[in-house]
Amino acid sequence: MRRKIFWPVFLTAAAFIVICSAVISAVLSAWLEASARERLSLQMDMLSSSFELPENAGQADPANDGFRITVISAGGEVLYDSAGIDDDYFSYEDVRQAAETGSGEYEYNTENAMRLVICRSQRLSDGSVLRVCAQQLSVWGILVLIALPTALTAILLALIASLSASKAVSYSISKKINGINLDTPLESDEYDEITPLLTRIERNNRRVRRRVDKLKRRRSEFYAVTEGMTEGLILLGKDNIILSINKSAEQLFDTDDSCKGQNILTVYRSTAMQEIIDKAWLGEHGETALQISGREYRLSASPVASDGETTGVCMLAFDITDRAQAERMRREFTANVSHELKTPLHSIMGTAELMENGLVKPEDAQHFIGSIRREAQHLVALVNDIIRLSQLDENTDFPKEYVSLKELSEEVVSVLSDAAADKEISVEISGSDAVVFGVRRLIYEIIYNLCDNAVKYNVQGGSVKVVTEERDGIVRLTVSDTGIGIPKEYQSRIFERFYRVDKSHSRATGGTGLGLSIVKHAVEYHHARLSMVSDEGKGTAITVEFPKG
Numbered sequence: 001m002r003r004k005i006f007w008p009v010f011l012t013a014a015a016f017i018v019i020c021s022a023v024i025s026a027v028l029s030a031w032l033e034a035s036a037r038e039r040l041s042l043q044m045d046m047l048s049s050s051f052e053l054p055e056n057a058g059q060a061d062p063a064n065d066g067f068r069i070t071v072i073s074a075g076g077e078v079l080y081d082s083a084g085i086d087d088d089y090f091s092y093e094d095v096r097q098a099a100e101t102g103s104g105e106y107e108y109n110t111e112n113a114m115r116l117v118i119c120r121s122q123r124l125s126d127g128s129v130l131r132v133c134a135q136q137l138s139v140w141g142i143l144v145l146i147a148l149p150t151a152l153t154a155i156l157l158a159l160i161a162s163l164s165a166s167k168a169v170s171y172s173i174s175k176k177i178n179g180i181n182l183d184t185p186l187e188s189d190e191y192d193e194i195t196p197l198l199t200r201i202e203r204n205n206r207r208v209r210r211r212v213d214k215l216k217r218r219r220s221e222f223y224a225v226t227e228g229m230t231e232g233l234i235l236l237g238k239d240n241i242i243l244s245i246n247k248s249a250e251q252l253f254d255t256d257d258s259c260k261g262q263n264i265l266t267v268y269r270s271t272a273m274q275e276i277i278d279k280a281w282l283g284e285h286g287e288t289a290l291q292i293s294g295r296e297y298r299l300s301a302s303p304v305a306s307d308g309e310t311t312g313v314c315m316l317a318f319d320i321t322d323r324a325q326a327e328r329m330r331r332e333f334t335a336n337v338s339h340e341l342k343t344p345l346h347s348i349m350g351t352a353e354l355m356e357n358g359l360v361k362p363e364d365a366q367h368f369i370g371s372i373r374r375e376a377q378h379l380v381a382l383v384n385d386i387i388r389l390s391q392l393d394e395n396t397d398f399p400k401e402y403v404s405l406k407e408l409s410e411e412v413v414s415v416l417s418d419a420a421a422d423k424e425i426s427v428e429i430s431g432s433d434a435v436v437f438g439v440r441r442l443i444y445e446i447i448y449n450l451c452d453n454a455v456k457y458n459v460q461g462g463s464v465k466v467v468t469e470e471r472d473g474i475v476r477l478t479v480s481d482t483g484i485g486i487p488k489e490y491q492s493r494i495f496e497r498f499y500r501v502d503k504s505h506s507r508a509t510g511g512t513g514l515g516l517s518i519v520k521h522a523v524e525y526h527h528a529r530l531s532m533v534s535d536e537g538k539g540t541a542i543t544v545e546f547p548k549g
Helices: 003-051 093-101 139-178 191-229 247-252 271-281 321-356 362-393 404-413 417-422 440-456 505-507 516-527
Strands: 067-072 076-083 103-111 114-121 129-137 232-236 241-245 284-292 295-306 309-319 401-404 426-431 434-439 463-471 474-481 529-535 538-547
Touching: 003 076, 003 114, 003 129, 003 139, 093 103, 093 114, 129 191, 129 362, 232 247, 247 309, 271 284, 271 309, 295 321, 321 362, 401 404, 401 440, 404 417, 404 426, 404 440, 404 463, 404 474, 417 426, 417 440, 434 440, 434 529, 440 463, 440 474, 440 516, 516 529, 516 538
Parallel strands: 426 463
Antiparallel strands: 067 076, 067 129, 103 114, 114 129, 232 241, 232 309, 284 295, 295 309, 401 434, 463 474, 474 538, 529 538
């Protein structure tokens, strides 16, 4: 800024000084020339008058007052020369003009052009010629001898003044300009000249603020959506640099927000993941499955395009553990159902085939018919259990009512009394009414299956206790037995479908392998909690805790 202020100021001042010096020199030269001519005329008049008076002719010896005076006779002889120079004066134009016409004038510059010489000649009465010459500084002489030193001095002073002024002015201007608050530029009224600029800055500020506010809203919306996602989301830029990562992805890859700006490979190294990212950079969609920390994830990489060019990659990580597990359970369940259905059907078909071919003795027919009935009954029970599980899996809405656990327990025990009597097992019910709000049929299934298992897997002459109670806002149902118990290694799986600790014993007792699975799903349907304590050879106690109301 100082240079931009200094040079215009200095050059303007210098040009002004030079022009003024030239003009003054010209004016001064003209004035001096006019003055010299005037003095020359006076001198000429005075001298010509003196020479024309006979009585004064002998006394004519005028003083050399800065003039060169020469008297030339009519024959060309120099009668007098104040400079003492003898020359052929008739070779000068003014002398010839004076001899011919009575007067003449001639001017010329000296050899160095510093001075202007003005000569005027006049013919006297006796035919002689009086010549008077005067000198003065020429325009160039004035410039060189007077104006130039003065101009150089003035230019030097202008240079110093320009430096000082430009420094002071630029400092003052820059200080005021730097002091302008760009957030509120219109409040600054130091210079009217920059008001249009400040107005444009203010308009631009408003535009920028609107854009920033819009970007902030979009960013807030983006983070609100991405941070609330259960899926992991990662946005990659050039060279696979992480631009954005949400909380789910941070937890998945065991990292934090500091990974932004780093390559994705510094967070998690996987050949399969790198392949789908490379595929996305080529403009194609890529997917792969990974196991991370014991869970299964599906990674999806898609290109982010701008103006037809891939500028980034969006990678999503879906937790498909539950889905994969459900798919495996579905396949296992289908296989188990097929197996469980085929077993009684094969038994029924085999028995029927023997009877059809007459290979069964009349006295044994009743036994084979009973076998067919038992297998068919088992088949019906199996189908009913499968239907119940399907209903529970589909979260079917069942009508709810207030149900007394003690009353249902007495009903179940009444149904199982014959089975308990066959094994000489005593069944005892104790506790309070313990009323819960739920689905009567499902709660009945819970109590029935727990009590049925307690009787089936009990020892001869054992006992079963059913306790119902309400305490601290929790309604509890506990079914305990003195049966064979469950080994520790099998306790975590007994609620799985078709899982049996002892398959031969279970089939012999007529179990479908779905009883405890129905219990588990019915408990979950009522948002209750299921717990078990079992010691091999000592018995099992299973407790269900229902929320009150």
